[in-house]
Amino acid sequence: MKRFIIIGLMVLLSSCDIASVANKKINGVSFVASRDSINNTHVTPVINLQANYVAIMPFGFIRNLEHPRITYNSNRQWFGETKEGVQQYVKAFKTQRIRVMIKPQIWVSRGEFTGKIKMNTEDAWTELEETYSGFILDFAKVAEETQTGLFCIGTELETFIDHRPEFWSELISRIRKVYSGKLTYAANWNEYNRTPFWNQLDFIGIDSYFPVSNLKTPSVESCKQGWESYKPQLKIFSENLKKPVLFTEFGYRSVDYAGNQPWESDRRMNAVNLEAQLNATQALFETFWNENWFAGGFIWKWHHKHDSSGGEENFMFTPQNKPVEVLVEDWYTRY
Template structure:
C-alpha cells in the first residue's frame, strides 16, 4: 500500500511538472512593419522574449490634418504596411503560436499628431468617414480571415471620435457584422476618459505614455510613486465600465528624463540612459501586471531585424538588445 501511494504521488508530481504554463496576461510586442516579408528568424526573438501576442500595424496615410482622403494598401507602401504584408506577418507569427492584434494606424503628413485630425465642413467629415470606413473594414475582413484574436479599430483619434460619435457607433456595429473577435480602440493616455464608445468594445485600450517622474534617472520607486497619480483614475474608470484595460502601447525611451514626457519620440533629443528605461519599465510591470482588471499590453516597439536594431547606444523606444529586454522577458515569463 505504501508503494502504491508513493507511485500515485509521483505520478501527480510528474503531471504537475509537465503541465504547460498558461499566461494570464497579453504579453505583447508592437511588431513594426518593414519593406519585406518575414520568416522564422524574425519571429524567433519574439518567442525568446516570452511574448504571446504581437500587434500588427498596417498603415493608411493622410496628407494633412484637414484632408479627408486616406491612402492605403498601395504599391507605394512598405510591404508590412499593406494588407498582404500584414497577412504574411500574421501567418508567420502563427507558426510560433503568437496571437495577434491587428492595429491599423494612420500617418499624417510631416508626422502631425493624429489626435488633431479635424475636418472643416460637414462635406469633408463625410468624405473622411467614408474613407476611414473603407480602411478599417478592409482590416476587419482580414481579421476574420486570419481569425485574429483582437482588432483595434483606431489609434489616437481624439477629435475624430469626439465630434463624430454617431459615426463611430455605427462603424463598430458594422465591424461586428464582419468580425466576431475582441475589439478595442487605442486611446492616448490623456484621451481615454473622453472616448465615447467603450461600452461597445471589449477592452479599454490605452497608449500608456503617462508622465511618472521628472527625474533624470528615475528609480523604480520614483516611477511607482508617479503612477499613484494615474492608477486610481484608471481603476475607477475600468470599474465603471466593467471592462479590462489593455495597454495598446507602453514603453519608454532609453534616454534621460524618460518618465517626464514618455510620448516624446524626437530622435535628436536626449542622452542615452539605459537605467532610466529599465527602471520605468519595471515600475510599470510592478504597478499593473498583478491586477485582475488589467489585461496586459504591447511594448513599443519591436523591429523584425533583431540583430540590427536597438543596442547600448540607441536612445529610442525599442527594448531590443538593451538591458530592458531582459526585464520584459522575465515578467512575460512570469505572467
C-alpha cells in the same frame, strides 16, 4: 550581452517580493512593418522574449490634419503595411503559436499628431468618414479571414471622435458584422476617460504614455509614486465599465527624463540613458501586471531584424538588445 544578463538578474532579485503569477496576461510587442516578408528568423526573437501576442500595424496615410482622404494598401508602401503583408505576418506568427492583434493606424505627413485631425467642412468630415471606414473595414475583413483574435479600430484619434461620435458607434456596429473577434481602441493616455464607446468594445485600450517622473534618471520608486496619480482612476474606470484595461502601447525611450513626457519621439532628445528606460519600465510592470483588472499590453516597439536593432547606443523606444529586454522577458515569463 553579459552586462545585460547581470543587470537582468539584479532586476529579478529586486522584484522577487511580487507575486509570481496573478493571471495570464497579453504579453505583447508592437511589431514594426518592413519592406520584406518575415520568417522564423524574425519570429524567434519574439518567442525568446516570452511574448504571446504581437500587434501588426498596417498604415494609412493622409496629407495633413485637414485632409479627408486616406491612402492605404498602395504599391508605394512597405510590404508589411499592406493587406498582403498583414496576412503573411499573421500566418508567420500564428504558425509559431503567437497570437495577433491587427492595429491599423494613420500616419499624417511630417509626423503630426493624429489626435488633432479635424475637418473644416461637413463635406470633408463625410469624406473622411467614408475613407476611414473603407480602411478599417478592409483590415477587419483581413482579421476575420486570418482568424485574428483581436482588432483595434483606431489609434489616438480624439478630435475625430469628439466631433463625430455617432459615426464611431455606427462603425463599430459595421465592424461587428464582418469580424467575430474581440475589439479595442487605442486611446491616448489623456483621452481614454472621455472616449464614448467603450461599452461597445471588449477592452479599454490605452496608449500608456502617462508622465510619471521629472527626474533625469528616475528611480523605480519615483515612477511608482508617479503612477499613484493614475492607477486608482484606471481601476475604478475598469470596474465601472466591467471591462479590462489593455495597454495597447507602453514603453519608454532610453533617454534622460524618460518618464517625464514618455510620448515624445523628438530625435533631438538623444542623450542615451539605459537606466532611465529600465527603471521606468520596471515600475510599470510592478504597478500593473499583478492586477486582475489589467489585461496586459504591447511594448513599443519591436523591429523585425533583431540582431541589428536597438543596442547600447540607441535612444529610441525599442527594448531590443538593451538591458530592458531582459526585464521584459523576465516579466513575460511570469505571466
